[in-house]
Amino acid sequence: MTELTMPATLAAEPLFGLPLSDLWFGLVFFIFGMFLFLDGFDFGVGALFALRDDADEREQLLSAIGPFWDGNEVWLVVFGGTLFAAFPAVYANLFSRYYLLMFAILGALIVRGLAPEMYEQRHDEAWQRWWGRAFVVGSLTAPFFLGMFTANWLLGATTIVTLPGVVVGLAVVALTVVDGVAFLRVKTRGDLRADLQTDGYRALGAYLGLIVLTLGYVYAGVPALRSSLFSVPVAALVLATLVLAVVYAVATKEDRYYVAFGAAAGLVFALVGIVAGLMYPAIDRAGGLTVETAIVSTLPLNLMSIGAAILLPLVFVYFGVLYSAFSGPIEAGESY
Amino acid sequence: MIDPVTGSRLQFALTTIVHIIFPVMSMGLAPFLIYFTWKDIRTGKAIYEQLRRFWTRIFAVSFVVGTVTGLVLEFEFGTNFAAFSTTAGELFGGPLALEGMMAFMLEATFLGIFVFGRERVGNVLYMISAVAVGLGTWLSAVWILIANSWMQTPRGYELATENGQTIVQLVDPVAAYANPRFPWMFVHMQNAAVESVALFMAGLGAYFVFRHYVWGYPVENVRFWETTLKFGLVALLITAPLQVIHGDLYAQHVFQTQPQKFAAMEAVWETDSYVPEYIVAFPTSLEDLLNPRAKNIFGIGIPGGASWLASHGDPQATIRGLEEFPGPQPPVAIVFWAFRIMVALGFWFILLAVWGGYRWWTGDLLEDDLLHKALMASTPLGILAVELGWIVTEVGRQPWVIQDVLRTSDGVSPGLTAAEATATLAGFAVVYLGLLVLYTYVIVRIIRAGPPDVDGASRQESPETPTSEAGTDD
Numbered sequence: 183m184t185e186l187t188m189p190a191t192l193a194a195e196p197l198f199g200l201p202l203s204d205l206w207f208g209l210v211f212f213i214f215g216m217f218l219f220l221d222g223f224d225f226g227v228g229a230l231f232a233l234r235d236d237a238d239e240r241e242q243l244l245s246a247i248g249p250f251w252d253g254n255e256v257w258l259v260v261f262g263g264t265l266f267a268a269f270p271a272v273y274a275n276l277f278s279r280y281y282l283l284m285f286a287i288l289g290a291l292i293v294r295g296l297a298p299e300m301y302e303q304r305h306d307e308a309w310q311r312w313w314g315r316a317f318v319v320g321s322l323t324a325p326f327f328l329g330m331f332t333a334n335w336l337l338g339a340t341t342i343v344t345l346p347g348v349v350v351g352l353a354v355v356a357l358t359v360v361d362g363v364a365f366l367r368v369k370t371r372g373d374l375r376a377d378l379q380t381d382g383y384r385a386l387g388a389y390l391g392l393i394v395l396t397l398g399y400v401y402a403g404v405p406a407l408r409s410s411l412f413s414v415p416v417a418a419l420v421l422a423t424l425v426l427a428v429v430y431a432v433a434t435k436e437d438r439y440y441v442a443f444g445a446a447a448g449l450v451f452a453l454v455g456i457v458a459g460l461m462y463p464a465i466d467r468a469g470g471l472t473v474e475t476a477i478v479s480t481l482p483l484n485l486m487s488i489g490a491a492i493l494l495p496l497v498f499v500y501f502g503v504l505y506s507a508f509s510g511p512i513e514a515g516e517s518y
Numbered sequence: 519m520i521d522p523v524t525g526s527r528l529q530f531a532l533t534t535i536v537h538i539i540f541p542v543m544s545m546g547l548a549p550f551l552i553y554f555t556w557k558d559i560r561t562g563k564a565i566y567e568q569l570r571r572f573w574t575r576i577f578a579v580s581f582v583v584g585t586v587t588g589l590v591l592e593f594e595f596g597t598n599f600a601a602f603s604t605t606a607g608e609l610f611g612g613p614l615a616l617e618g619m620m621a622f623m624l625e626a627t628f629l630g631i632f633v634f635g636r637e638r639v640g641n642v643l644y645m646i647s648a649v650a651v652g653l654g655t656w657l658s659a660v661w662i663l664i665a666n667s668w669m670q671t672p673r674g675y676e677l678a679t680e681n682g683q684t685i686v687q688l689v690d691p692v693a694a695y696a697n698p699r700f701p702w703m704f705v706h707m708q709n710a711a712v713e714s715v716a717l718f719m720a721g722l723g724a725y726f727v728f729r730h731y732v733w734g735y736p737v738e739n740v741r742f743w744e745t746t747l748k749f750g751l752v753a754l755l756i757t758a759p760l761q762v763i764h765g766d767l768y769a770q771h772v773f774q775t776q777p778q779k780f781a782a783m784e785a786v787w788e789t790d791s792y793v794p795e796y797i798v799a800f801p802t803s804l805e806d807l808l809n810p811r812a813k814n815i816f817g818i819g820i821p822g823g824a825s826w827l828a829s830h831g832d833p834q835a836t837i838r839g840l841e842e843f844p845g846p847q848p849p850v851a852i853v854f855w856a857f858r859i860m861v862a863l864g865f866w867f868i869l870l871a872v873w874g875g876y877r878w879w880t881g882d883l884l885e886d887d888l889l890h891k892a893l894m895a896s897t898p899l900g901i902l903a904v905e906l907g908w909i910v911t912e913v914g915r916q917p918w919v920i921q922d923v924l925r926t927s928d929g930v931s932p933g934l935t936a937a938e939a940t941a942t943l944a945g946f947a948v949v950y951l952g953l954l955v956l957y958t959y960v961i962v963r964i965i966r967a968g969p970p971d972v973d974g975a976s977r978q979e980s981p982e983t984p985t986s987e988a989g990t991d992d
Binding site for chain 2: 193248249250252253255256258259260262263264266267268270271273274275276277278279281282284285288289291292295296299300303304471475476478479481482485486489490493494496497500501503504507508
């Protein structure tokens with residue numbers, strides 16, 4: 183095996199002369215966006231679980247995400263993996279700098295991941311009440327801590343608890359509720375579907391308010407990012423957020439469920455895009471690393487690029503198969 | 519307060535030891551589930567639907583707990599071993615990313631269909647889902663073991679300086695990733711996983727068979743448990759001898775490539791030839807009990823045995839002793855005993871397999887209550903053997919996190935405080951213990967509920983007809 187050698191060009195220059203470091207910066211955020219969008223509606227469903235006390239409706243909420251959430255959460259694993267593979271120093275800096283916050287995220291995800299599985303294991307009232315609560319708590323705290331992490335990362339915070347961190351954390355929670363409502367209106371029917379409309383509007387209002395606060399803070403409090411705020415991509419994404427919010431509200435009102443779901447997805451990717459746009463060309467402000475200085479050397483970068491170019495399209499095929507197998511509203515009594 | 523280095527090492531050990539149980543269950547169950555699904559679709563027999571549905575429930579719970587505990591491990595490289603991650607990220611990050619994209623995605627998406635989709639999708643897609651889930655669990659092990667084997671026998675790298683830090687730079691990916699250790703680790707691990715599940719099945723089946731035929735309690739679905747026992751035995755007959763054979767070859771590979779670990783496994787202090795294979799070994803004074811450098815050992819051993827094993831047949835072969843390796847040593851007692859107990863268990867499993875196979879052949883598999891008791895007692899021992907094997911692998915390579923390149927103590931996050939390390943270690947001790955209790959509780963509940971009733975199930979049949987075509991047609 184060892185006599186085999188790689189083509190020399192793989193070690194010499196990026197594949198086809200592509201700007202691979204920038205592409206990987208984009209890819210890492212895209213994967214983060216996929217996670218926040220897909221697992222976001224799982225989180226939102228968990229938050230909405232708190233607002234429903236009818237046992238049947240609660241079962242419907244769990245059935246709606248049942249086949250999907252495992253796959254959705256894998257995007258977080260892939261986010262961690264790609265950040266590690268492409269920008270190992272950033273991975274190391276961020277995760278060790280926000281040490282306790284990372285474990286808070288993990289704790290929330292453990293609770294959130296276990297709760298639906300445990301909820302279905304027994305059907306007595308006390309058991310389901312406690313695991314129902316665990317599901318709600320995990321679903322609210324996971325996006326909140328993830329929002330804090332994102333804000334700290336962007337602003338280069340050196341402590342864990344910061345005011346913008348808390349505001350962005352709340353914004354991400356609101357966004358997951360918007361996302362969850364959009365998903366559930368595709369997956370459910372009847373009274374439940376109708377009742378969710380108001381929750382969606384409230385969450386959307388809260389999200390927009392919190393985002394305005396955050397952008398105001400960045401403008402007034404972080405001069406280093408002010409010019410990025412008015413760069414074309416970031417300004418366009420802020421504008422897109424407003425447009426998507428209107429689309430979401432109108433589509434929800436007119437019961438165009440898939441349009442509203444698409445708009446919710448757009449809102450998530452717009453947020454992630456704003457964060458990436460504000461951050462670039464830095465990738466770890468507090469650690470003084472830019473995309474160019476933090477990227478791995480050419481050989482592993484080329485290999486990873488080939489791997490991702492083959493595998494990510496395959497992953498979309500898997501998701502296509504999964505989501506089409508379970509398309510449309512859930513049927514009563516679906517389980518294994 | 520525990521210092522950050524010790525705290526991080528203990529935390530990683532704790533989270534790994536607990537986490538490994540769940541992938542072992544899913545990797546070991548994967549071939550069974552593929553087979554049960556295939557037979558269910560092809561024959562339509564109730565027994566296969568019961569087997570598929572029952573073991574799918576156990577798989578699903580194992581997968582969920584494996585996911586949440588595994589996520590922690592991935593993050594711990596960044597949180598607790600940031601210096602390692604910065605140093606080795608170029609080589610080590612790629613396999614982790616590819617594990618996620620190639621293996622975990624396949625497993626997690628098709629698990630949705632496999633668990634929830636029997637009524638929703640056709641037979642072909644359902645069968646594809648079973649294979650995809652199984653393939654995903656095994657591919658996951660491929661990437662994790664590629665990463666781990668590189669740490670054991672690093673190849674294909676150069677040291678370079680980047681951003682003022684020494685880093686490991688990938689220069690020859692084929693040498694790095696088609697690592698000499700990988701095939702040994704992969705075969706040994708996957709066979710161990712199937713063997714562990716085989717023991718679990720055989721023990722579980724034996725329990726209900728024992729209750730029914732020996733104690734005389736009426737057990738519902740007794741035919742299901744007989745079949746489970748037989749599947750466990752068949753798999754054990756295949757995996758148990760293989761495990762010991764390639765385990766022996768693997769140990770020779772360790773002797774050639776990680777002599778310090780081999781010396782710890784055999785507790786060889788001074789370089790010597792004609793080294794005995796100790797069955798038992800104790801330091802002769804109490805003071806030496808915790809001293810890894812202790813040289814005065816009382817032991818019962820086979821003369822020349824260790825040399826003979828290491829060299830593939832030469833009792834005169836020289837084994838390098840721990841004294842040849844400067845600096846800290848691995849905790850020899852842990853490695854020595856973990857290795858010995860693992861090997862003893864390996865032989866015990868062969869004995870069990872042969873015993874059970876013989877009783878099956880003579881036709882009194884269901885009556886031999888001593889065999890039932892032995893199988894019941896051995897239900898968790900496969901997983902114990904896996905744990906011990908990993909302890910030999912991971913503790914045995916200390917003080918190195920990357921053999922001869924980076925010490926574990928130099929891989930810990932530089933900014934980590936004792937308070938942080940202590941807090942998360944304590945947190946994980948509580949959470950992971952709770953997870954273990956919860957997992958055991960749920961698995962026991964699933965077992966007590968038994969297989970689901972399906973049309974034409976065996977529960978209506980007379981328990982006096984123990985023979986089944988189901989377990990014997992392969």
